[in-house]
Amino acid sequence: MSITPFVIKGGRIIDQQGDRAADVAVGDDGRVAEVAVDIDATGSRVIDAGGCVVAPGFVDLHTHLREPGKEEAETIETGARCAALGGYSAIVAMPNTTPAIDCAAVVRQVLEAGTRSVVDVRSSGAITVDRAGEILAPMAEMAALGVRIFTDDGTGVQDDGLMRRAMEYASDLGVSLAQHCEVDALARGGHMNEGAWSSRLGVPGIPAEAEELMVARDIALARATGANAHFQHLSTAGSVELVRAAKAAGATITAEATTHHFTLTDACLAGYDAVFKVNPPLRTQADVDAIRAGLADGTIDAIATDHAPHTQEAKQAPLDQAPPGMLGLETALALALTELQPAGLDLGQIIALFSWRPARIAGLGDEHGRPVAVGEPAHLCVFDPTDTWVVDPARSASRSRNNPYAGRTLVGRVRHTIVAGEPVVIDAEAQR
Amino acid sequence: MRHLLAIDELGAAGIEDVLGLTDSFVEVSERSIPKVPALRGKTVVSLFYEDSTRTRLSFETAAKRLSADTMTFSVSTSSTKKGESLRDTVETIEAMGVDAIVIRHGSAGAPWNVAQWGSSAVINAGDGWHEHPTQALLDSYTIRQRRGSIQGARIAIVGDIKHSRVARSNIAAFTLQGAEVTLVAPRTLLPPNLDGWPVKVSNELDAVLPHVDIVYLLRMQLERMTDALVPSLREYTERFGLTVRRAAALANDVLIMHPGPMNRGVEIAAEVADLPNALIIDQVRNGVAVRMAVLYLLLGAGTEWGAETSTANAREARAT
Numbered sequence A: 001m002s003i004t005p006f007v008i009k010g011g012r013i014i015d016q017q018g019d020r021a022a023d024v025a026v027g028d029d030g031r032v033a034e035v036a037v038d039i040d041a042t043g044s045r046v047i048d049a050g051g052c053v054v055a056p057g058f059v060d061l062h063t064h065l066r067e068p069g070k071e072e073a074e075t076i077e078t079g080a081r082c083a084a085l086g087g088y089s090a091i092v093a094m095p096n097t098t099p100a101i102d103c104a105a106v107v108r109q110v111l112e113a114g115t116r117s118v119v120d121v122r123s124s125g126a127i128t129v130d131r132a133g134e135i136l137a138p139m140a141e142m143a144a145l146g147v148r149i150f151t152d153d154g155t156g157v158q159d160d161g162l163m164r165r166a167m168e169y170a171s172d173l174g175v176s177l178a179q180h181c182e183v184d185a186l187a188r189g190g191h192m193n194e195g196a197w198s199s200r201l202g203v204p205g206i207p208a209e210a211e212e213l214m215v216a217r218d219i220a221l222a223r224a225t226g227a228n229a230h231f232q233h234l235s236t237a238g239s240v241e242l243v244r245a246a247k248a249a250g251a252t253i254t255a256e257a258t259t260h261h262f263t264l265t266d267a268c269l270a271g272y273d274a275v276f277k278v279n280p281p282l283r284t285q286a287d288v289d290a291i292r293a294g295l296a297d298g299t300i301d302a303i304a305t306d307h308a309p310h311t312q313e314a315k316q317a318p319l320d321q322a323p324p325g326m327l328g329l330e331t332a333l334a335l336a337l338t339e340l341q342p343a344g345l346d347l348g349q350i351i352a353l354f355s356w357r358p359a360r361i362a363g364l365g366d367e368h369g370r371p372v373a374v375g376e377p378a379h380l381c382v383f384d385p386t387d388t389w390v391v392d393p394a395r396s397a398s399r400s401r402n403n404p405y406a407g408r409t410l411v412g413r414v415r416h417t418i419v420a421g422e423p424v425v426i427d428a429e430a431q432r
Numbered sequence B: 001m002r003h004l005l006a007i008d009e010l011g012a013a014g015i016e017d018v019l020g021l022t023d024s025f026v027e028v029s030e031r032s033i034p035k036v037p038a039l040r041g042k043t044v045v046s047l048f049y050e051d052s053t054r055t056r057l058s059f060e061t062a063a064k065r066l067s068a069d070t071m072t073f074s075v076s077t078s079s080t081k082k083g084e085s086l087r088d089t090v091e092t093i094e095a096m097g098v099d100a101i102v103i104r105h106g107s108a109g110a111p112w113n114v115a116q117w118g119s120s121a122v123i124n125a126g127d128g129w130h131e132h133p134t135q136a137l138l139d140s141y142t143i144r145q146r147r148g149s150i151q152g153a154r155i156a157i158v159g160d161i162k163h164s165r166v167a168r169s170n171i172a173a174f175t176l177q178g179a180e181v182t183l184v185a186p187r188t189l190l191p192p193n194l195d196g197w198p199v200k201v202s203n204e205l206d207a208v209l210p211h212v213d214i215v216y217l218l219r220m221q222l223e224r225m226t227d228a229l230v231p232s233l234r235e236y237t238e239r240f241g242l243t244v245r246r247a248a249a250l251a252n253d254v255l256i257m258h259p260g261p262m263n264r265g266v267e268i269a270a271e272v273a274d275l276p277n278a279l280i281i282d283q284v285r286n287g288v289a290v291r292m293a294v295l296y297l298l299l300g301a302g303t304e305w306g307a308e309t310s311t312a313n314a315r316e317a318r319a320t
Helices: A076-085 A104-114 A139-143 A160-173 A196-201 A208-225 A237-248 A266-271 A285-297 A332-340 A347-354 A356-361 B007-029 B053-065 B077-082 B086-095 B110-117 B133-147 B165-176 B205-211 B233-240 B244-249 B280-299 B307-319
Strands: A006-009 A012-015 A018-021 A023-026 A032-036 A045-048 A053-056 A058-063 A088-093 A120-123 A176-179 A228-231 A253-258 A302-304 A380-390 A409-419 A422-426 B043-048 B069-074 B100-105 B121-127 B154-158 B180-184 B199-202 B214-217 B255-257
Touching: A012 A347, A053 A347, A058 A076, A058 A253, A058 A302, A058 A332, A058 A356, A076 A088, A076 A104, A076 A409, A076 A422, A088 A380, A088 A409, A104 A120, A104 A139, A139 A160, A160 A176, A160 A208, A160 A228, A196 A266, A208 A228, A208 A237, A208 A253, A237 A253, A237 A285, A253 A285, A253 A356, A285 A332, A285 A347, A302 A347, A302 A356, A332 A347, A332 A380, A332 A409, A347 A356, B007 B053, B007 B133, B007 B165, B007 B280, B043 B053, B043 B086, B053 B069, B053 B100, B053 B121, B053 B133, B053 B280, B069 B086, B086 B100, B086 B110, B100 B110, B100 B280, B110 B121, B121 B133, B121 B280, B133 B165, B133 B255, B133 B280, B154 B165, B154 B205, B165 B180, B180 B205, B199 B205, B205 B244, B255 B280
Parallel strands: A006 A045, A012 A053, A058 A088, A088 A120, A176 A228, A228 A253, A253 A302, B043 B069, B043 B100, B100 B121, B154 B180, B154 B214, B180 B199, B214 B255
Antiparallel strands: A006 A023, A012 A018, A023 A032, A053 A380, A380 A409, A409 A422
């Protein structure tokens, strides 16, 4: 696609190199051509960034695109559009599709569909065949197609011996293993956090220990094998503490937290609305506070969305029959700005959690989450940190409507998203 | 009152309303033609996703004695698996024109979902492990019938609290009426977190029994064995069953209750279930009158239910 050069004017750049007011010129090669105060834009298209922050594009480590298999809930095209509206330039598709992304053929199918979408769609690969936890999936053939993260997300690898072999094998390939930490023997049959609310509501619970035991196991296995272990969607105070201690002891592990795990608690389930059902489940306020502290002190490296579309029919069911998962791409930044700034995180920290830190974990550190500097790929997110808006699920670009924030007023809104020099979102509207 | 979903939502005043009205319906039930026209023209559907013949019959009898039309939508487990969603079922039923849906469902919260999706009055006839409010109301009525009041009564609820909707509703109802409730169970059969529950907890039945006025035994579901929540039924009975020995040591006026169906020989000895201070049959009998009161309160708005009207209605009922 040919790119028309343009200038982003009047913004404040915040990236890993600091915070400064400057305009950004993007050239027809899709790269940043100039960064300077008051660039002369005569003859160029101008994209207004007055009052806005210009940041490196975001990278979501954890997106469910539902294609192939559940296209009625989301497609790669619609999921990518949600990502663009959320300020993302790249997303990592989770492998729990039908069929699972567990071999080169399915990886190719996802990447091929991704080339037509508005953001850079990368694929993860399953650790085990069909995510069944029994036989290692052909990681090398998937890695050869560019897969950098392997996970059985939706479930954790239960077998300790198999997980150890997966880590050993992955180390050879230089890829990362991301774990959905949940011990089936403790979690099976549960539909929400086990605690005061589940006890009152009479809903079978998933105890915090179901997550923490596997976090502890994988920390031990990562230490033994030297593998790059990444912990997905940490949800409990105990998990944060385990990761904090392991990092202090020198472990080379990384971790993510989702927006919902630092904004919602299990009290949301009081009305049995399955839109609040998610896995790992919403926990207690103490856990929310611990996740926020982990984000603030760097224990948690990245904010992920776990964007998980489900149709109305699937979600309008009794709590124990509805599938877990909630939308996230379009609200993630605003939730972080609304909830984490008052908790003491500044804009630079928040952008790091969305951009260059997850980019590195995804193995995309050379392409995404780059500084806003001459010669770098023009993946940019321009957001207004003070714009106030009300979440309306009906306006989502997703095929699904399972948004738990309906009616909530948020501060901060993505205004423009630039992916490889193409303005894919202008004034909060998707351009294609 | 729009729905009857949970005891907490009903509140202490709501409990008084239901139990106050129940007296009149007990009187109706004792007539030679136990029927009044209070809900003539109203339609009550029982939507039972779990088999519970006794609860369904009790509701249907209650509705019929109030002259409501009744329909039964019986759903076997296999047909729900291949069949339509709960939401579609509710919309289908409502399209036929109904006034109340009495729902029993294996999923906690299903009655809330139905109340949200539909426009009928919804009565929770048991949802998963969560609530069974009419059971608690009939239990309360039965205790008051025998003791006059629940205020100050010391009640032990014994057995599988964790998986029991009867326990959750009764804890709420008994404590709202001023009773002192003690839960007696092994840790494996207690809810994992009891923060904020207005109860005492013990794992030693023998220590609790000398200090209670009412022993409320819960059914020990045999499938709990496969979950290994207790080592064996024999050991359960030994620690938590109301055996002949334990019953003999009770003061004469201590009441024995059970929501049924009983596992005689497990949570309650066969002989104990038949003692004069066992209220198990009274509980069933009162169930109909309590459910009449609930249906009337939900659907009978606009028709007066004073003593005079009741007599007039009764006369009318006899005449027709």
